[in-house]
Amino acid sequence: xxxxxxxxNGGKDVVIExxxxxxxxxxHIVLDRVGLDVYxxxxxxxxxxxxxxxxxxxxxxxxxxxxxxxAIKIFGTDMAAASDLERQAIERRWGIxxxxxxxxxxxxxxxxxxxxxxxxxxxxxxxxxxSSVPTWRxxxxxxxxxxxxxGASCSSxxxxxxxxx
Amino acid sequence: xSDILLEATAQGEQLRLAGAGAWTAENAHNLEALIDSEIRRxxxxxxxxxDMGRVDRLDTFGAWxxxxxxxxxxxxxxxxxVTGLKEDYRALIDEVHGVKREHKAEHHGSTLASTIASVGExxxxxxxxxxAMVNMLGALVVVLARIVSHPRRFRFTSMVHQLDNVGWRAxxxxxxxxxxxxxxxxxxxxxxxxKFGADIYVVDMVGxxxxxxxxxxxxxxxxxxxxxxxxxxxxxxxxxxxxxDALRTMGFDPIExxxxxxxxxxxxxxxxxxxxxxxxxxxxxxLVCWLYGxxxxxxxxxxxxxxxxxxxxxxxxxxxxFMALIVGVVACVEGLAVKGSAESLGLQTTASVVxxxxxxxxxxxxxAIFFASIGM
Numbered sequence: 001x002x003x004x005x006x007x008x009n010g011g012k013d014v015v016i017e018x019x020x021x022x023x024x025x026x027x028h029i030v031l032d033r034v035g036l037d038v039y040x041x042x043x044x045x046x047x048x049x050x051x052x053x054x055x056x057x058x059x060x061x062x063x064x065x066x067x068x069x070x071a072i073k074i075f076g077t078d079m080a081a082a083s084d085l086e087r088q089a090i091e092r093r094w095g096i097x098x099x100x101x102x103x104x105x106x107x108x109x110x111x112x113x114x115x116x117x118x119x120x121x122x123x124x125x126x127x128x129x130x131s132s133v134p135t136w137r138x139x140x141x142x143x144x145x146x147x148x149x150x151g152a153s154c155s156s157x158x159x160x161x162x163x164x165x
Numbered sequence: 166x167s168d169i170l171l172e173a174t175a176q177g178e179q180l181r182l183a184g185a186g187a188w189t190a191e192n193a194h195n196l197e198a199l200i201d202s203e204i205r206r207x208x209x210x211x212x213x214x215x216d217m218g219r220v221d222r223l224d225t226f227g228a229w230x231x232x233x234x235x236x237x238x239x240x241x242x243x244x245x246x247v248t249g250l251k252e253d254y255r256a257l258i259d260e261v262h263g264v265k266r267e268h269k270a271e272h273h274g275s276t277l278a279s280t281i282a283s284v285g286e287x288x289x290x291x292x293x294x295x296x297a298m299v300n301m302l303g304a305l306v307v308v309l310a311r312i313v314s315h316p317r318r319f320r321f322t323s324m325v326h327q328l329d330n331v332g333w334r335a336x337x338x339x340x341x342x343x344x345x346x347x348x349x350x351x352x353x354x355x356x357x358x359x360k361f362g363a364d365i366y367v368v369d370m371v372g373x374x375x376x377x378x379x380x381x382x383x384x385x386x387x388x389x390x391x392x393x394x395x396x397x398x399x400x401x402x403x404x405x406x407x408x409x410d411a412l413r414t415m416g417f418d419p420i421e422x423x424x425x426x427x428x429x430x431x432x433x434x435x436x437x438x439x440x441x442x443x444x445x446x447x448x449x450x451x452l453v454c455w456l457y458g459x460x461x462x463x464x465x466x467x468x469x470x471x472x473x474x475x476x477x478x479x480x481x482x483x484x485x486x487f488m489a490l491i492v493g494v495v496a497c498v499e500g501l502a503v504k505g506s507a508e509s510l511g512l513q514t515t516a517s518v519v520x521x522x523x524x525x526x527x528x529x530x531x532x533a534i535f536f537a538s539i540g541m
Contacts, residue, residue, distance in 0.1 A: 062414045091416030102411035105402070116415055 013040040014076070016061060021070035023053075023060045030056045033070065055099070062096055063087075092120055095159070103159070113159055171199040178211040180243075182234070185219040188227025200230050204237045213238045218249030228254070228261040294520070297498045301420075305428065305494070308421045324426040331392040332434030336441060338391070343383055343442035347375060347449030355458040364458055368465055369472035371450035376477040380443030382529055385488035388435055389521040393496035396427055397517035400500025401510045409501070419501075428493035435489035436482055443481060476541045484532050488525050495521040 018036040022029065030053045038044055046054045059065040061072055063079055072079050074090050082090070103112045170192055172183045182203060188196060215234065220227070231247070238245045250258065312319045354367035400423065403409050409419045447469070454460040460468075499517035503510050 059410075064410050064413060088416040091414060094414070096411070096414045098407045098411055100407055102407035104408055104411075105406060106399075119415075119417070 014038070015040050015042075015074070017071075017073040017076075018057075018061060019071045019073075021057075021060060021072060022068040023056055023065055024068060031060065062094075092116070116159065170196045171203070173203055173206075175206075175208070175210075178209055180206070180210045180213045181216065182213065183216045183219065184231075187222040188220050188230065189222050189224045190226045193226040193230065196227070196230055200234050204234065210238070210241070210243050213243045213245045215245070215247045216249050217247060217251070220251075223251075223254045223257065225257065225261070228257050231258065232261045232264075294498065294502075294516075297502065298494055301424075301494050301498050304420050305425060308418065308425050311421070312425070318421065320422060320426045323422075324429050327427050327430035328434055330395070331388065331430055332437060335388065335391055335434070335438060339384055339387055339438050339442050340445045342387060343375075343380060344445040344449040346379060346383055347371065347446030348453045350374060350379070350446075351450035351453035352457055355454065359458075364460065365464075365468055367454060367458065368450075368460070368468040371454075372447065372469050372473040373477055375443055375446040375450065376473060377480045378529065378533075380446055381439045381481045381484045381488060382525070383446075384435060384439045384442045384485070385492060385525045386522050388431065388438065388489070389492045389496075389525060390518055392431065393492045393521050394514050394518050396493065396496035397500040397503075397514045398510065400424075400497060401503030401513055404501060404503045405505060405510065424497045427497065428490065431489040431493040432486045435492075436485035439481060439485040443478075480532075480536050480541055484529065487528060487532075491524045491528055492521045495524060 014037050016036065016038040018034060020033040020035060021031055022033060023031040034057060048054050056065060060067050077086055077090060079087065104115065107115065170184065170186050174181045186192065235245045235247060351367055351371050354370050355364055358364050358367050412419050412422060451462060451465045454465050455462055496517045499513040503513045
């Protein structure tokens with residue numbers, strides 16, 4: 001997909017662009033005209049009291065919460081105006097780590113790691129197994145459904161990455 | 166603790182309250198009673214002086230009780246003063262003082278008003294869940310249309326897996342229950358019809374009742390309790406663990422991935438179960454007629470052939486996929502309505518089973534009217 005890349009003030013690519021976003025539940029406005037630019041290669045952390053709207057902003061950016069006003073652009077594409085195909089292309093590119101991991105509990109750890117790749121690319125099972133997890137870590141990942149808390153968070157992090165190393 | 170926490174001396178219109186000891190969590194229970202009795206003190210009081218000089222320890226509980234004391238006397242129009250408060254506690258008292266006055270709880274109105282209000286709320290929530298069901302049906306149609314144009318997107322493996330769960334594994338229990346129901350109907354029929362010498366008409370009753378109504382109804386109710394609840398609990402826990410959100414952000418439509426295969430499995434499975442169930446019930450009825458009523462299997466079969474037509478059989482089977490659709494849609498809607506807590510998972514699962522059984526019976530009634538008017 002051809003991408004027009006917005007240039008930020010430093011001439012760097014803007015990866016996530018949030019403009020005047022308003023999000024609220026009922027009468028309660030959580031985010032009131034929030035703006036945010038994340039440049040390529042930048043690492044940002046959010047700090048704030050509980051209930052300040054950190055998760056709400058995140059969930060609005062990834063499209064899980066509807067926004068009342070404003071625009072959100074990811075890789076230069078306006079998510080609200082994007083067609084299904086464009087949106088899917090973006091959703092394939094990003095990796096999102098949820099607060100509780102959000103691993104699919106009905107799948108094994110290995111299947112969880114393979115899930116995004118298996119769904120989007122027509123790869124053979126053998127190649128999937130070789131590529132999704134480095135062999136030296138293979139032993140660490142048992143075929144069990146349950147993994148420890150740390151294991152779960154580790155695997156959900158791993159699920160975010162295989163698509164764009 | 167028997168220490169004196171609060172002493173009151175009234176001089177004319179002036180009330181002097183002297184606090185003492187530890188106004189802390191351990192004493193809060195006794196102190197609260199003392200303070201409440203002071204607040205309720207009758208007579209005309211125009212000035213209240215609260216001496217905190219001998220209070221040697223104070224925590225948030227004590228501060229709150231002091232605040233309650235001053236607020237309620239101020240509200241009565243008294244001139245209230247606090248003296249002798251240690252400087253260390255000033256910040257705590259100010260903090261408590263800054264807290265908003267409590268909102269009066271709204272549901273302290275009359276019981277009639279609150280009953281009417283809760284009826285209204287329930288009606289609104291019924292409206293909402295009806296809306297959610299229509300919404301889900303619409304979403305299913307959209308996904309179905311998408312799948313018709315790209316058949317490869319259909320989750321065939323998932324559908325077969327669900328069909329195994331809700332269809333194949335349900336066969337033994339469905340056969341057992343419908344068999345028993347057939348037996349019971351036949352036994353009751355024989356017992357009562359015999360008084361009129363009309364034993365043989367039991368066959369008509371069992372045949373028509375089972376094929377038209379009971380087979381499909383029992384199966385739908387069993388499926389609602391067995392598979393509908395499972396769907397709600399599965400989807401609900403996926404919702405709680407953010408798995409559904411994760412699917413969305415990876416670019417998958419949860420309706421296409423999770424819900425459509427489940428509902429398709431039900432729509433395929435329930436008619437088959439209905440057929441098997443009806444046969445088991447007829448078998449049970451025939452067995453009881455033979456062993457209990459003395460009606461030979463040959464006579465039973467001959468009578469059954471005369472009593473029922475293909476229409477009776479069709480009526481039961483036509484209803485089955487619609488019942489399955491209702492059970493599936495209700496289960497999935499309720500599953501997606503689960504919020505973050507374990508309690509809500511339980512509530513939605515209960516709601517799913519109750520609603521789907523109710524709607525199955527309502528639908529059965531509507532079908533009865535429909536088939537009667539087209540003469541089937």
